[in-house]
Amino acid sequence: MIISIIGGTDGLGKWFARFLKNKGFDVVVTGRDTIKGKKVEKEIGVRYTNNNIEASKIGDIVMVAVPINITEKVIKEIAPYVRENCVLMDITSIKEIPARAMERYAKDGVCVIPTHPMFGPSTPSLKRQVVILTPSEKHKNNPWFDKIKMFLEKEGARVIVIPPEKHDRIMGVVQGLTHYAYIALGATLKDLNINIKESRKYASPIYELMLNIIARIIGQNPYLYADIQMHNPQIKHIHETFIKECNTIKQIVEKKDRESFAEIMKEAAKHFGNETIRGMNYSNKAVGAITEEIERIKKSIGKEIGLRHVYSNKVHFGIVKNVVDDFIILNKNGKDLKLNIANVMLMSNEELKEWKEQNLKKYYYDISILFKKEINLDIILKLLNCMFDIEIIDIYEGSNVKNGFKSVTFRIYSYKKDDLKILKKSFLEVIKNIGGINRYN
Amino acid sequence: MIISIIGGTDGLGKWFARFLKNKGFDVVVTGRDTIKGKKVEKEIGVRYTNNNIEASKIGDIVMVAVPINITEKVIKEIAPYVRENCVLMDITSIKEIPARAMERYAKDGVCVIPTHPMFGPSTPSLKRQVVILTPSEKHKNNPWFDKIKMFLEKEGARVIVIPPEKHDRIMGVVQGLTHYAYIALGATLKDLNINIKESRKYASPIYELMLNIIARIIGQNPYLYADIQMHNPQIKHIHETFIKECNTIKQIVEKKDRESFAEIMKEAAKHFGNETIRGMNYSNKAVGAITEEIERIKKSIGKEIGLRHVYSNKVHFGIVKNVVDDFIILNKNGKDLKLNIANVMLMSNEELKEWKEQNLKKYYYDISILFKKEINLDIILKLLNCMFDIEIIDIYEGSNVKNGFKSVTFRIYSYKKDDLKILKKSFLEVIKNIGGINRYN
Incomplete structure (x- = not known):
């Protein structure tokens, strides 16, 4: 199956190109900038063309991922070339305009799925991310719709299906107000000439979280x-309401009117209802998560840990040497690695084990041990597995083995070839103490 | 040592009362409301009096923890009664006014330490929390100052020492602007009549984080x-700057002036500098932490986990039965426990083990095993420790033991008394297979 991403050399389009390529799909991306296109081709291993129409002809799924202000124009240009029984979708943050354009310009028999992935290109996976689909009734009945919805859900996304008009109304607040307030805060900090890095030293957890969100x-x-902001008809009213509230509070503070100030907070809390407690607890978690993680890493000095990069998912592992300010010093094969805590996430021991199992080459050494016939090998293996990465690959009883004994061949694994000799030696030492005999010695 | 907390029946004063009591100090709290005082006395095991002057006379450390608007008045009332060579401190969020009042009304020889703990009463511990101290040069040289600073640092706090004027200037932004913006956002959501719970369904991670902070x-x-807000002389200018930025962005959006909009974001990002990347990564972590945690808990279905309550630090442990929406179903001794993910934090296996070690009663059973004299018991113990919580309490060689053997007495532990019989049986089964003999059988 070919997935063509129109405008797939940048932003969320590129994110989907990488994601879908990693999932095994044949991905074609387009973009005006040929140099950038070639770079993306190399970087994530997809095909690049600067011809939107060609890409639209060959795609089983055609995804429009260009900026909002040219989305309508691009849809008009490419929609007629999408083949029947194929899919046309967009991934812009507004839905009324692209939905109308796709319905109008696509052939009958093309499944139209206007889509809004509610996350940015720095999100590591689809897990728990919200994806909104706004297809019309006709397209909801197309088998493609279920197929795409199920794929997203399988990848962990929370899929919501609503009409495009409702989408745009809700997004005026969820995105419009949120972005607006944080951009204004960022501009204010600049205006007041606050030294951000220094101010963090005095930070309450909430100020620090606010800085992080502004930065993001x-x-x-x-x-x-x-x-x-500019393509949502609701936004003007939202801006005005926010500015009105800011002015009201400002005047109350000037008048030192404690009761009116308390009233505003109480009324807002009342409106939030149960969500107040929930939000307090979740913000504690968000703050606590980082504290906890650093404590755990500090406790692991001298031990091996795994750290996964928050963005690239790349894994680093090694012995923790030290934790200084925002940095972790990890020793990997005798070399020191300095990692910024902001960029990595501590893996659990089980996760690291699983990751190694899947990603590293293992070396092994086979060795045959004689045990008395009546010995329960399940128990022996369970005990040995605590100290060694080991399995039993053969059990033999017969003429070549001395009477009353069985020969058990163990395979000892290691991620480091050089360690096998030492492992063999300590394995034999253990075996000797639990009644086993080296068969060929 | 007696620590008297004036206004210790509520808020951060109560938090310190609980915290210091748990650390082993003799704590006295005061408060006008006798019924509430008696309740606090019972709840956290401190002494209560409604007499501020008595409490100030007996305290080696006297901490003023009353609301900002009466802090100056209360200091004037109690400061003269604090004994020489004792400490007088306050914990309000402004520092110029209380610092001046304490210097003025306390006896010579009293160590004055104006203090601002940069956290609220829902914070679980002092770890990584910022505490600002604003003593004058004279008091910085008092041995009490170092003693208190070192105590806070030992508990994991980041202590900053600055003059009270600088404190108030920085806090205008760190607290003043932060609270102001989020309270205005909360009031706006109420004004727009947004259904908070429903809106979360459509939430981007950042909107959800914003709701959590507003709620907090x-x-x-x-x-x-x-x-x-009302006791900081800088706040007026900060409010005005923020409202000015809001108006500017509003007008730019109305004019659909993309370039000017981009310019504002770019300039703010430039001002943030390296902090932009840092903040993006940290916000990813804050968002990712919750996702990761839920994935880990889901992977643990059928296994035992420990969950620590974010606020009370109470630990729940049991077998994970299921995870449904925001709830974890934990089976503890055959009884189902339903816990809200928002309220608890997943402990690592090592932490749970450590917690059990410190908090649960252990039962044990002693059993003597014969091993050949040459057997290395370190290895035997290492292997057995993977399957059992066990230690060696005695090794005996002598006339009562058959020739060539030694008698090793193991102590097998369990948190459940009823399990000891089963453990003994499976222990003997394992022992039989590694060459040990039950001595008294």
């Missing part, structure tokens, strides 16, 4: 954020 | 927040 938002593509 | 702030004591 102002660090994104500003044109995307501009378009989200 | 509007759920606190509104009078404290009013006072923080």
Whole structure:
């Protein structure tokens, strides 16, 4: 199956290109900039073309991932070339305009699925991410729709299906107000000439979390954020309401009117209802998670840990040498690695074990041991497995083995070839103490 | 040592009462409400009096923890009664006013330490929490100052020492602007009549984080927040700057001026500098931490886990039966326990083990095993420790033991008394297979 991503050399389009390629799909991306296109081709192993129409002709699924302000134009250009029984979808943050355009310009028999993935390109996976689909009734009955919905859900996304109009109304708050407030906060900190790094020293957990969110938002593509504000008809009213509240509180503070101030907070808390407690607890978790993690890493000095990069998912493992400020010093094969805590996530022991199992080459050494016939090998293996990565590959009783004994061949594994000799030696030492005899010695 | 907390029946004063009591100090709390005082006395095991002056006379450390708007008045009332060579401190969020009052009304020879703990009463411990101390040069040289600073640091706090004026200037932004913006956001969501719970369904991770922070702030004591806004001379300028930025962005959006919008975001990002990347990564972590945790708990179905309550630090452990929406079903001794994920934090296996070691009663059974004299008991113990919680309490060689053998007495532990019989049986089964003999059988 070919998935063509129109505008797949950047942002969320590129994110989907990488994600779908990793899932085993044949992915074609387009983009105006040929140099960038070639780079993406190399970087994530997809095919690149600068011809949107060609890409639309060959795609079984055609995904429009261009900026909001040119989405309508691009849909008009490519929709007629999408083949019947194929899928046309977009992934912009507004839904009324692209939904209308796709319905209008695509052939009958093309399944139209306007889509809004509610996350940015720095999100590591689809797990627990919200994806909103806004197809019309006709397209909801197309088998493609279920197929795509199920794929997203299998990958851990929470899929919501609503009409495009409802989507745009809700997003005015969920995205519009959120971005607006944090961008204004970022601009205010600049205006007040606050030294961000120094201010963090005095930070309460909540101020630090606020700085992180401001940073996350102002660090994104500003044109995307501009378009989200500018193409939503609800946004004017939302802006005005927010500014009105800011002015009200400002005046109350000037008048030192404690009761009115308390009233505003109480009324808001009342409106939040049960969500107040829930949010307090979750914010504790968000704050606590980072504290806990650092404590755990500090406790692991001298032990092996695994750290997964929050963005790339790349895994680093090694012995923790030290934790200094925001940095972890990890010793991997005698070499020191300095990792910023902000960028990595501590893996559990089980996860690291599983990851090694799947990603590292294992070496092994086979060795045959004689045990008395009546010995229960399940118990022996269970005990040995605590000290060694080991399995039994053969059990032999017969003429070549001395009477009353059985020969058990163990395979000892190691991720380091050089360690096999030492492992063999300590294995034989253990065996000697539990009644086993080296068969060929 | 007696620590008297003036206004210790509520909020952060009560938090310190509980914390210091748990650390083994003799704590006295005061408060106007006798019924509440008696309740606190029972709840956390401290002494209560409604007499501020008595409490100030007996305290080696006297901590003023009353609301900001009466702090100056209370200091004037009690400071003269604090004994020489003792400590007078306050824990309000502003520092110039209380610092001046304490210096003025305390006796010579009293060590004055104006203090601002940068956290709220829902924080579980001092770990990584910022505490600001603003003593004058004279008091910095008092031995009490080092003693208190070192205590806080030992408990994991990050202690900062600055003059009270600098404190108030920085806090105008760190607390003033932060609270202001989130309270205005909460009021706006109420004004727009947004159904918070429903809106979460459509939430991007950042909107959800924002809701959690709003909830955390509007759920606190509104009078404290009013006072923080109202007693800071910088706040007016900060409010005005923020409202100005909001208006500017609003107008740019109305004019659909993409370039100017982008310019504001880019300038703010430039001002943040390296902090932009850092913040993006940390916000990923804050978002990812919750996702990761739920995945880990889901993977543990059928296994034992430990969950620590984010606020009370109470530990629950048991077999995970299921995870449904926001709830974990834990089976503890045959009884189902339903826990909200928001309220608990997954412990690592090592932490749970350590916690059990410290908090649960252990039962044991002693059993003597004969091993050949030459057997290395370190190896035997290492192997057995993987399957059993066990130690060697005696090794005996002599006339009562058959020739060429030694008698080794093991102590097998269990948190469940009823399990000891089963453990003994499976222990003997294992022993039989590694060459040991039950001595008294």
